[in-house]
Amino acid sequence: MTPFTYERAADAASALALGARSGARYLGGGTNLVDLMRETIERPELLVDVTGLFGEIEDMEDGGLRIGAGVKNTALAADRRVRERFPMLSQAVLAGASAQIRNMATVGGNLLQRTRCGYFYDDAARCNKREFGAGCDAVEGFNRYHAVLGASSACVATHPSDMAVALAALDAAVTVEGQDGPRTIPLVDFHVLPSETPQIETRLKAGELITGVTLPPNGFAGASRYRKVRDRASYAFALVSVAAGLELEGGTVKDVRLALGGVAHKPWRAFAAEAALRGGSATTEAFHAAAEAELAPARTLRDNAFKIELATRVITDTLCKLAGLRETA
């Protein structure tokens, strides 16, 4: 670990002032940043501890929730309002990491965690994320865990968060504060695809601080689910995950929300599948066709072609269960 200075921010204003200094990074629970610092992949000169800020979950007038960026993952998953009104968010958080890590990790840090691509972590390998223009050893390497949607020749890494996949499906917005004041970024636009600059992972500007996430109310809390498929029953990153909400009127899809994890550089909102389903019949065939439409642009690597079939089946099966259909594709 390279040497750094530590400051604990007493309030948002002092956090922003400290965060504007060169080489500064905000520190949440540290579960990812400290690990990356130990590997010298991250080398901040100043750590600004913001764990004392934005620790509340508050009701909004429209029936939504405002979740502070400093809320711990466990507190988020255990919050009574989240469990009743946004159960898929609680499920997604509980599907991620271990209890010990969830007790440390914050909502803001969860959004900013970096890929677990083995070539990003291995400083003997080439990685465009770690060193701009170096090349990517994952493209021709062991890439079972890598992206099938929205990747580029420069980077095929996936975003590791479960929480963010549920937030994408829930139409969440990220609130940030910077030297130029506060602004709001829809979660689906907060993370970016790698293109030729995979070192840029979000739309945050230098020194900007995440203050929270807002959740609008929804009509599908009772028919929603976060499902995660991984190599072991617990404590592993997703091969594929699906966050789904379904609102039916008779046998017709009134509203549907679908987001995928483990398939792209960002939480992948399945807009194509949603558009195919909205207003149509809620049948197994329709769910399967919508899933296939979403995966149609997928590009596979040597080891990850299975993700297309896996994602298609998990989407179809999850929607069938939410619709109460017994027969699955």
Place this chain on the structure above:
Amino acid sequence: MRFVVNGDEVDVDFDPRTSLLDLLREQLHLFGPKKGCNQGACGACTVLVDGVRINSCLALAVQYQGRAITTVEGLGAPGALHPLQAAFVEHDGFQCGYCTPGQICSAVGMAEELRLGVPSHVSEDVAATAFELTHDEVRERMSGNLCRCGAYNGIVEAIQETYGETRAESDKREAA
């Protein structure tokens, strides 16, 4: 910098790069918490901070100033075992013992989470008000602690005996 470790106030100086685990082991000579993977994957370093379980290897010590830290040394002692430690002995909850201090601290933290009604990944309904400590719930809630000897069955039994229903009771309940 000041900490409360196993009930005692301590004053120590250290480089900000020091993890809570290294502070406990190298400077305070508490060797219960183990440095297994040093990257949050194995849980052998688990300690309690204000009663909440965390991975001390991923924690910068400087972030935890003034907080109450409990290691396995603060839970029980030879001749005065914590009930969970006694249950681990009774149920063969270990072979080599390396992961045990982390398992014990983790399970103590888990019991508190359960008391507060925190759901888990295997909970049928996350909105339920209480959760049974079934075999599956223990396995899921303890999945952040690895045991390479594979003493998991004994670990689960020890935890269930201390904090919940036993396997026999759960079998009986499920059969009923």
